[in-house]
Amino acid sequence: MYRTYLVLFTITFISIINLKNASCKSLEKQIDSLNSYAYSISSSNHAKAFVIVDSVLSLSVNIGYTKGEADALRIKGLSLFYGIQYSQALLLFIKSQEKYKQIGDTIGLCNANNLIATVYSYQGFHEKALEKHRENLAIRRIINDQEGISMSLNNIAVTLRSLGKLHESLNYYRFSLEIIAKSDDIRSYGRVLNNIGNLFLELHQPDSAFLYFQKSLT
Numbered sequence: 001m002y003r004t005y006l007v008l009f010t011i012t013f014i015s016i017i018n019l020k021n022a023s024c025k026s027l028e029k030q031i032d033s034l035n036s037y038a039y040s041i042s043s044s045n046h047a048k049a050f051v052i053v054d055s056v057l058s059l060s061v062n063i064g065y066t067k068g069e070a071d072a073l074r075i076k077g078l079s080l081f082y083g084i085q086y087s088q089a090l091l092l093f094i095k096s097q098e099k100y101k102q103i104g105d106t107i108g109l110c111n112a113n114n115l116i117a118t119v120y121s122y123q124g125f126h127e128k129a130l131e132k133h134r135e136n137l138a139i140r141r142i143i144n145d146q147e148g149i150s151m152s153l154n155n156i157a158v159t160l161r162s163l164g165k166l167h168e169s170l171n172y173y174r175f176s177l178e179i180i181a182k183s184d185d186i187r188s189y190g191r192v193l194n195n196i197g198n199l200f201l202e203l204h205q206p207d208s209a210f211l212y213f214q215k216s217l218t
């Protein structure tokens with residue numbers, strides 16, 4: 001199966017490279033499209049996604065397209081993550097993080113940091129995960145990304161909860177909720193309300209939990 005995918009996408013890339021009138025920009029668009037496709041199937045068909053981005057990574061390096069390289073490293077790591085190869089995935093996420101830093105891509109950097117934090121959490125290194133989420137929060141505050149700030153606050157809350165710091169976690173959930181309340185993101189608002197409800201259950205406060213569960217349904 002791997003060989004079939006490799007042959008297919010090697011032929012594709014050779015065809016792209018051999019286009020006489022192809023510009024660097026057109027190649028970059030092709031790379032972006034293939035990365036997007038690989039990302040879309042990374043959870044459902046991680047083996048195929050791996051082969052695609054492996055070829056994309058080589059092409060990106062060959063033409064000096066650092067963003068394409070960073071995206072391919074991140075998605076290649078995702079395909080390994082979904083294949084339950086966490087240590088190998090972590091190495092690729094760290095490499096993608098370095099590439100995003102190199103080109104000043106804050107969105108890509110935050111995405112890579114989130115994935116690094118996710119692996120750390122899966123491995124039980126919650127303090128390391130917390131450090132990455134705090135790093136993202138700082139970046140998103142600098143660029144005034146309100147949606148991203150809310151997401152980072154929620155991620156910090158989740159990680160603090162894993163560390164058993166329930167009251168501190170509750171504060172961060174509430175900070176996140178305050179920001180989401182100013183937007184029209186109903187799904188995220190409901191999710192955080194539900195998270196707070198579950199946290200109150202852990203704090204043995206069922207009445208408060210019920211109140212937040214009820215709010216999440218309205």
